[in-house]
């Protein structure tokens with residue numbers, strides 16, 4: 001019996017093994033993903049992002065409890081940074097999620113960011129796919145920070161909640177523009193602390209002065225994750241956003257959009273993983289770098305020459 | 319990609335001192351391991367459940383209360399039950415040689431005494447982990 005056979009019999013250890021296999025990009029992982037693909041598409045992906053220590057894990061813990069109570073099967077992916085110097089990581093989000101496992105069908109997985117940004121978004125998407133295929137109809141993804149990586153991961157999620165806290169500097173002024181773009185809901189956590197009311201009105205004010213993308217009225221909710229206050233309200237807004245998305249497009253349109261997105265993302269990543277390293281092997285790079293640095297040629301001409309010489313169809317093999 | 323080893327660190331039992339585990343956690347991270355720290359007062363069930371979900375190569379438990387001879391066997395038994403036979407179980411705490419021998423016979427790994435230099439733990443894991451886990455047919 002293979003691990004995949006056990007996976008389809010709902011063996012949790014098999015799910016775990018398969019996540020590692022995908023995360024490590026072991027030989028054949030793309031074929032495995034294509035095997036799982038037909039079982040995917042039912043999982044709703046919720047992103048929880050925000051600055052370090054904002055209370056994201058505590059909030060995920062409480063939020064997941066509500067979904068479990070409703071009988072959902074919940075997958076949680078908690079992403080923490082890999083140290084760029086040592087390649088190691090300290091993944092501590094589970095500390096805040098200790099009581100969850102007794103409450104129903106829940107699977108928590110910590111993930112280190114490991115290598116590059118774009119790759120992480122792909123890996124996160126793939127791990128959420130695996131959980132989806134396993135039967136998790138809610139997948140919650142916790143990421144820390146406000147970098148490009150979080151923006152890419154938000155793209156993977158259906159609903160993204162940006163968590164802010166009163167003490168995060170000068171309120172909204174410190175917000176990176178990107179966070180505004182990805183938020184579908186704002187949660188002002190640690191509302192038991194001073195300044196939360198002001199932060200809420202600052203966010204509302206900022207939203208008022210901004211061009212709206214669609215008819216979604218971006219909610220700002222107050223939460224006290226540690227006291228389990230306001231989480232049910234937050235869940236209500238998430239469910240509302242889900243309904244909003246459903247009302248915006250027909251089922252065919254949504255499937256078409258998903259297919260377009262996936263085809264784009266997968267193909268791009270395949271080119272980066274396969275063609276780019278072959279094109280830019282160390283020797284080639286060193287050779288051209290030297291003649292560019294000596295002023296003999298310019299990098300645009302070299303890039304053009306390199307790219308025109310490849311036969312994409314031959315090189316991209318699964 | 320170079321293989322990443324994942325280590326679960328846990329602190330079962332009732333005492334609330336986790337400074338030792340945190341020092342080890344930081345040292346292992348700095349040595350390139352992915353360390354999953356699960357926090358204080360974990361039951362053997364919680365520890366083994368977390369190890370299943372995180373697909374770890376080793377479980378390290380810190381026991382200062384002297385309850386080795388109940389906690390280690392309880393965790394080991396659950397590990398075998400959940401299919402984690404090839405996962406290394408090691409620990410920290412004060413333990414008599416006879417007891418350490420008994421645990422070793424059950425298939426447990428090293429128990430490090432208090433104040434063990436962290437490089438010793440790193441070295442132990444770097445030697446013990448490669449090739450320890452069985453390769454399974456994925457699909």
Ligand SMILES: Nc1nc2c(ncn2[C@@H]2O[C@H](COP(=O)(O)OP(=O)(O)OP(=O)(O)O)[C@@H](O)[C@H]2O)c(=O)[nH]1
Nearest residue numbers: 052053054055056057058096144190191224225226
């Ligand atoms: N006062 C107060 N503290 C809270 C609240 N929610 C969470 N905390 C505390 O904030 C601290 C950080 O909580 P986490 O849930 O670990 O925060 P996080 O955003 O996941 O942290 P990282 O993953 O490390 O970025 C903990 O000590 C929590 O108990 C809240 O509503 N009010």
Ligand SMILES: [Mg+2]
Nearest residue numbers: 056057093142
């Ligand atoms: Mg967290």
